[in-house]
Amino acid sequence: MIKQSIRMLRHAPLVIVAALSAGCGGGDAGAFVTACMNESGSPSGAMFEQNMGVSKESFCKCGAKSAKSSLSAKAFHAMVLDMQGKKQEAYEITSKMDVAEQQQVVMGMVSVFRDCAKSEH
Numbered sequence: 249m250i251k252q253s254i255r256m257l258r259h260a261p262l263v264i265v266a267a268l269s270a271g272c273g274g275g276d277a278g279a280f281v282t283a284c285m286n287e288s289g290s291p292s293g294a295m296f297e298q299n300m301g302v303s304k305e306s307f308c309k310c311g312a313k314s315a316k317s318s319l320s321a322k323a324f325h326a327m328v329l330d331m332q333g334k335k336q337e338a339y340e341i342t343s344k345m346d347v348a349e350q351q352q353v354v355m356g357m358v359s360v361f362r363d364c365a366k367s368e369h
Contacts, residue, residue, distance in 0.1 A: 277312035280324070283331035284308035301366035310364035318356040320349060 285308050296304040315324055322341050330338040342353070 277309075277316055279328050280312035280315060280331075281305075281308045283328050284311055287331045302364065307364050311360045314360045314363045315356060318359045319353060323349065323353045323356065326353075 285304060296307070300307055302310075315327060319327070323345070326338040326341040329335075329341070342350070345353070
C-alpha cells in the first residue's frame, strides 16, 4: 500500500512543488480538468492508466472536484497555473502562503490522490 501511494505521488511533484512555493482568486473545475489533461509533465493515456489505475480523464475530473473542495481558492488557482505551465505565476501565489496554507495544500494533494486514483469516478 505504501509503495502504491509513493508511486502515485511520484506523478504529482510539479503540482506539489508549485503549490508549496505560492494571492489570486480561484478557478473553475473545467480549467482544472483541461490543464490536467494537457499537463506535459504527466504520463498520457495507457501509461497513466497503468500507473494510476484509472483513466486520465476520470482522474482529472475527480481531481478537480477533490481539489476544489479541499483547497483554498488561491491554492486551487496555483495548481491550475502550474499544470498550464505557468510556473512563475503559480510560484508568486504559493510563495505568499503561510505555513498553515502550505500544509493545507499538501493535505489537499494527498486527498486528490486518495480520492481519485484506483477508482473510476
